[in-house]
Amino acid sequence: MAYDKFNILKTSAVPLPIENVDTDQIIPARFLKATERKGFGDNLFRDWRYNADNTPKEDFALNNPKYSGKILVGGKNFGSGSSREHAAWAVYDYGFRCVVSSFFADIFKNNCLNIGVLPVQVSPAFLENIFAAIEADPETLLEVNLPEQTITLTTTGEQEHFDINDYKKENMLNGFDDIDYLLNIKENIREFALNTPL
Amino acid sequence: MKKTLFDKVWDSHVVHKIENGPDVLFIDRHMVHEVTSPVAFIGLKTRGIPVMYPNRTFATADHNTPTINQHLPVADPLSANQLKALEENAAEHGISYWGLGHEKNGIVHVVGPEYGITQPGATIVCGDSHTSTHGAFGAIAFGIGTSEVEMVLATQCIMQQKAKSMRINVNGELNKGVTPKDVALYIISKLTTSGATGYFVEYAGDVFTNMSMEGRMTVCNLSIEMGARGGMIAPDQKTFDYIQGREFTPVGADLEKAQEYWKTLSTDEGAEFDKEISFDASDIEPMITYGTNPGMGIGISKGIPLAEAVEGGVATYKKSLHYMNYSEGEDMIGKPIDFVFLGSCTNGRIEDFRAFASIVKGRKKADNVTAWLVPGSHQVEAAIKEEGILDILHEAGFELREPGCSACLAMNDDKVPAGKYAVSTSNRNFEGRQGPGSRTLLASPLVAAAAAVTGKVTDPREFL
Numbered sequence: 156m157a158y159d160k161f162n163i164l165k166t167s168a169v170p171l172p173i174e175n176v177d178t179d180q181i182i183p184a185r186f187l188k189a190t191e192r193k194g195f196g197d198n199l200f201r202d203w204r205y206n207a208d209n210t211p212k213e214d215f216a217l218n219n220p221k222y223s224g225k226i227l228v229g230g231k232n233f234g235s236g237s238s239r240e241h242a243a244w245a246v247y248d249y250g251f252r253c254v255v256s257s258f259f260a261d262i263f264k265n266n267c268l269n270i271g272v273l274p275v276q277v278s279p280a281f282l283e284n285i286f287a288a289i290e291a292d293p294e295t296l297l298e299v300n301l302p303e304q305t306i307t308l309t310t311t312g313e314q315e316h317f318d319i320n321d322y323k324k325e326n327m328l329n330g331f332d333d334i335d336y337l338l339n340i341k342e343n344i345r346e347f348a349l350n351t352p353l
Numbered sequence: 354m355k356k357t358l359f360d361k362v363w364d365s366h367v368v369h370k371i372e373n374g375p376d377v378l379f380i381d382r383h384m385v386h387e388v389t390s391p392v393a394f395i396g397l398k399t400r401g402i403p404v405m406y407p408n409r410t411f412a413t414a415d416h417n418t419p420t421i422n423q424h425l426p427v428a429d430p431l432s433a434n435q436l437k438a439l440e441e442n443a444a445e446h447g448i449s450y451w452g453l454g455h456e457k458n459g460i461v462h463v464v465g466p467e468y469g470i471t472q473p474g475a476t477i478v479c480g481d482s483h484t485s486t487h488g489a490f491g492a493i494a495f496g497i498g499t500s501e502v503e504m505v506l507a508t509q510c511i512m513q514q515k516a517k518s519m520r521i522n523v524n525g526e527l528n529k530g531v532t533p534k535d536v537a538l539y540i541i542s543k544l545t546t547s548g549a550t551g552y553f554v555e556y557a558g559d560v561f562t563n564m565s566m567e568g569r570m571t572v573c574n575l576s577i578e579m580g581a582r583g584g585m586i587a588p589d590q591k592t593f594d595y596i597q598g599r600e601f602t603p604v605g606a607d608l609e610k611a612q613e614y615w616k617t618l619s620t621d622e623g624a625e626f627d628k629e630i631s632f633d634a635s636d637i638e639p640m641i642t643y644g645t646n647p648g649m650g651i652g653i654s655k656g657i658p659l660a661e662a663v664e665g666g667v668a669t670y671k672k673s674l675h676y677m678n679y680s681e682g683e684d685m686i687g688k689p690i691d692f693v694f695l696g697s698c699t700n701g702r703i704e705d706f707r708a709f710a711s712i713v714k715g716r717k718k719a720d721n722v723t724a725w726l727v728p729g730s731h732q733v734e735a736a737i738k739e740e741g742i743l744d745i746l747h748e749a750g751f752e753l754r755e756p757g758c759s760a761c762l763a764m765n766d767d768k769v770p771a772g773k774y775a776v777s778t779s780n781r782n783f784e785g786r787q788g789p790g791s792r793t794l795l796a797s798p799l800v801a802a803a804a805a806v807t808g809k810v811t812d813p814r815e816f817l
């Protein structure tokens with residue numbers, strides 16, 4: 156599915172300093188019953204965000220009015236567990252365009268890249284500094300520069316380079332997805348399939 | 354160049370390589386279920402393109418299905434809608450669909466091998482992370498997201514960078530009461546839930562050589578819980594014997610030719626792995642988890658580790674124990690439980706029911722326990738009846754439900770209530786995984802059986 160192009164994102168960020176955040180937390184299974192991609196943002200972190208009676212949990216970061224912005228900063232091993240792309244959709248649909256962590260689970264990272272959410276992996280030390288900066292001032296701005304592959308803590312100027320392969324980078328910059336690419340090489344695939352009996 | 358098993362299968366499926374980018378990987382077989390596919394089919398419709406090779410995709414309904422009264426219409430309108438969507442999408446695109454009530458219906462990773470869809474040397478994907486199960490046959494099998502489901506439907510390919518390789522060796526003799534599930538939970542507890550992220554794992558050593566195909570599936574199934582993209586075991590005679598005679602298995606000259614090839618599927622002597630780890634089988638005891646990720650497991654006779662002894666974030670660790678309402682240092686043995694779940698693509702096969710029955714035979718279900726025994730497929734269900742296991746279960750006060758994912762992810766009515774404890778043979782103990790507020794203790798079918806008859810966490814070796 157097409158998504159908005161990503162270039163430079165300068166925004167405040169929402170901190171979630173918890174490790175091993177799994178996709179069952181990001182979007183619990185009971186919200187996977189839809190047959191369309193709609194409304195997942197409302198249920199992002201549902202059980203951390205709301206009590207059983209649907210009243211918001213005041214102390215959860217997403218409910219705290221002092222935090223805002225298009226970047227979600229999570230603890231180590233973010234997005235582990237289930238392969239549900241709904242988790243990445245929920246992050247995107249809520250309004251985040253970028254997730255920062257010191258380590259991402261594989262499938263979640265892939266899913267993000269496929270739908271236009273940029274996963275930015277930083278060092279554990281830098282992650283700590285980001286959390287500390289947001290703690291000190293929730294309006295702290297982060298700048299994620301995709302062309303340069305850098306992330307900057309604007310308050311201190313501290314900067315790190317992040318990895319992304321050229322192909323995915325190109326896709327993110329242009330809002331392309333993999334299917335566009337694959338459809339272009341369909342003849343190669345057909346030929347390959349001829350030699351690969353079922 | 355010397356190649357690993359993973360290299361051999363992966364390299365033979367690369368259609369096209371992109372420099373400093375992913376490989377275009379051809380997918381032999383694609384499994385589809387109702388939850389992660391609807392949006393992919395919408396994608397095809399939006400683009401106005403057909404499924405490229407409908408005969409390479411197989412659809413079953415499992416995640417969202419009730420496990421009682423499957424002959425009645427599905428009561429939950431949302432679930433019913435999702436099942437209907439899959440049925441219609443499959444019909445529209447000419448894909449085989451094994452819906453509720455179909456004799457081949459069951460959990461996607463249980464029916465794939467049962468019907469010979471899973472074969473050595475194949476690339477297999479499904480929009481479900483436990484697709485790694487099929488690696489037990491020497492296939493490259495892994496879970497994908499919905500965008501990738503759409504890619505496979507549209508082009509029979511996905512685009513991914515080749516993973517790094519890791520070999521995990523477990524040699525020696527397993528102790529009494531130690532099952533494949535315990536071996537896997539032990540490895541995950543040592544590696545943590547992110548220890549194999551970025552890797553594809555090959556399991557090697559006596560323990561896996563001696564293991565049944567069912568056991569190998571359990572181990573490969575859990576690969577994802579240490580972050581690995583997948584796990585695989587080199588095919589051997591046991592694999593070939595298992596596959597023989599199944600519906601989608603080649604026959605005659607085709608089978609001979611296939612076997613010839615399958616026999617080449619092992620890691621070359623001296624091939625290099627990016628990482629290699631070894632464990633001693635005799636160190637493993639029956640395992641149980643005490644926390645909210647599958648890496649938080651310990652030998653059942655041990656106590657819950659102290660926060661200071663645990664690597665990584667103390668705050669996260671304490672949050673997890675708080676959720677479980679457990680404290681550091683406590684013993685697991687003797688902890689009261691409320692539910693027992695036997696089933697899932699991890700432990701919903703016939704061998705698991707045999708193991709469970711071996712302990713409950715001649716005993717009675719504890720009064721405080723609600724037990725959900727859910728076969729992984731109709732084939733498993735039939736075998737349970739044929740082998741007389743159903744009678745044993747009934748005598749002990751248990752009932753058998755109908756096939757499906759059930760309480761593994763609690764999308765249907767099989768939900769563990771908030772605050773209650775479940776000993777579960779499934780694969781994930783995340784917060785709320787088995788229902789909002791539920792608390793899950795992952796364990797083997799033997800540990801589940803021991804808990805089911807005593808009503809508390811019990812060392813199954815007492816009964817063996």
Ligand code: SF4
Pocket residue numbers: 415416460461462481483697698699757758761762779780
């Ligand atoms: S049993 Fe559980 S893990 Fe397996 S396919 Fe179903 S939901 Fe996924």
